[in-house]
Amino acid sequence: MNAEVNKEFIFNYLSGKSTALQKQLLDEWVKNPANEELFYQWLVEYEYRQPQYLADVQEATERFFAYADQAGEHFNSEPLPEAGFPVRSRLWSWLVAASVAILLVGSGALFKDHLTYQTYRSAYGETKTLILSDSTRVVLNANSSLRVPRFGFGSETREVFLSGEANFDVSHQSDNQKFIVRTDKEFEVVVLGTEFTIYARAARSKVILNKGKVQLNYREGKSRKQLMMKPGDLVTLDSSNHIRQEVTAQPEQYAAWKEHRFVFDDTTLAEFAEIMHENYGIRVLIEDKNLAQRTLVGSFRAESPDELLEIICRIFNLKMVRNGEVVKLVE
Helix, strand or coil: CHHHCCHHHHHHHHCCCCCHHHHHHHHHHCCCHHHHHHHHHHHHHHHHCCCCCCCCHHHHHHHHHHHHHHHHHHHHHCECCCCCCECCHHHHHHHHHHHHHHHHHCCCHHHHHHHHEEEEEECCCCCEEEECCCCCEEEECCCEEEEEECCCECCCECEEEEEEEEEEECCCCCCCCCEEEEECCCEEEEECCCEEEEEECCCEEEEEEEECCEEEEEEECCEEEEEEECCCEEEEEECCCCEEEEECCCHHHHHHHHHCEEEEEEEEHHHHHHHHHHHHCCEEECCCHHHHCCEEEEEEECCCHHHHHHHHHHHHCCEEEEECCEEEEEC
């Protein structure tokens, strides 16, 4: 039965040319989770072939949610508006995704990204380990995301998009295909087979190379520049992408967060406050400017933000006043 559902079959269905029997066949086909990626692939291709889809996004969205509200708990047995055929729950969810996506993909990059990329996210205080289809191992630090192409990854491309912080252990391919990590901070890292950590946050960015070789491509002002990195290199980029290059004897410490360890090397309390906000969503207020510039050195293990805050308070003999997600540190 599944062999009868091909790209032409899906295209005819999306064009409203299917018979009742074909609709029933598709209903059974979409119940199989193994068909999900194939359905998305054909849906994207169909959308690109239909340049006439220039929908009124707001009107279409409001109409869809109005229908969903009216349908309530009984939507499984009702027809879609103006479709004229019954749809069971699994197919109904597919058609909702397809209908909304087709209407909106042509008008917004957000929905096009959803169809063409799989996005992995880590929450505040969470680390997440991913094994990509090319065997590359990625560990996302807290409050980070990685976008990976749904189609062709490992064969046509090995290009991913990082927001936040992650450690990469990139697998080497027999054809020497490059692995590229892009960011929204006007820089990218190009590798063949290596281990490195990328930190791409609002105030500044860092690239730390553990082993192998990477090429850092970045934009500084109107100029595009390149920098080859070797093991132990630590490159810091400020908000304007001015770089500072140095060598660290222990590059692995910059990914210590994978084991819930925090390594501080002359880190000011003001910088510590930034880390707490980026990783845990907690605002740390230090009103005393002299206190904010005091530096922290050492390696500490903490399973939670509260435990880390308590360690810092003990080191500097500080008091902590907390109001929800806002913490004030005072002497």
